[in-house]
Amino acid sequence: METKMARPVRGSSTGRPIMRLFDVLGERWTLRILWELKQETLNFRALRERCDKVSPTSLNKRLKVLRELNLVVHDEEGYSLSDTGQGLGSQLLSLHEWAETWATSLVDAK
Amino acid sequence: METKMARPVRGSSTGRPIMRLFDVLGERWTLRILWELKQETLNFRALRERCDKVSPTSLNKRLKVLRELNLVVHDEEGYSLSDTGQGLGSQLLSLHEWAETWATSLVDAK
DNA sequence: TTGTATCGCTACACATTTTGTAGCAAGAAG
């Protein structure tokens, strides 16, 4: 039984899902891509615009990985989060809420 | 009123906290560092070991940013999450739970 | 057929980031 999870993992060779996840999310643009796709389905060029015109090279690299990991799907409508990916999207939403309070605390600390 | 939040943000110039967060978390090792510090206070060298011997150069760069953003603190005991950072740590814990079910779904999809 | 437009994506050279090794300076303890 071998899955995409078993691929070489940067930083940790245990193959623990959380490490694989940190790996993927730690690559530039990944979080942002998931964030934008959480809001709506977008085609390649539109997604690029949303992500501050990330280079198509990078975008395509990320999308390829995200599709392999079953987080993003691609159909005639464009790119969107898979059912699994939606779960991760929700996590990002709660991260967003946390970030708002964090920002406030930073301001207050001034 | 100006905070560390206002610093140049890779990918987005709006300065929205979530974008700043994506920025920081999207740098290599940041998520892992937070993860390890969530478990316990560690000194520089110990933290390095936990993070698969990340180069001291990278580790120091990350720690510097995390301290500036008030997520990590450094005292005689070593490095640890700030009160604010703990909040982020909890998010990672729930990310961990999600990752476990994700892994299962990947295996099943095989 | 021949245009025109849009799509996903690739080529490639340049720029930035990350890595690995070595080791320094400061402090504690003998």
Add this chain to the structure above:
DNA sequence: CTTCTTGCTACAAAATGTGTAGCGATACAA
């Protein structure tokens, strides 16, 4: 003094990311 551990820096090589131009496929119009 020596020896040990600490946080951290220097620096060159390797890996990763960027920006622009544009290709091949597809769709629709003239």
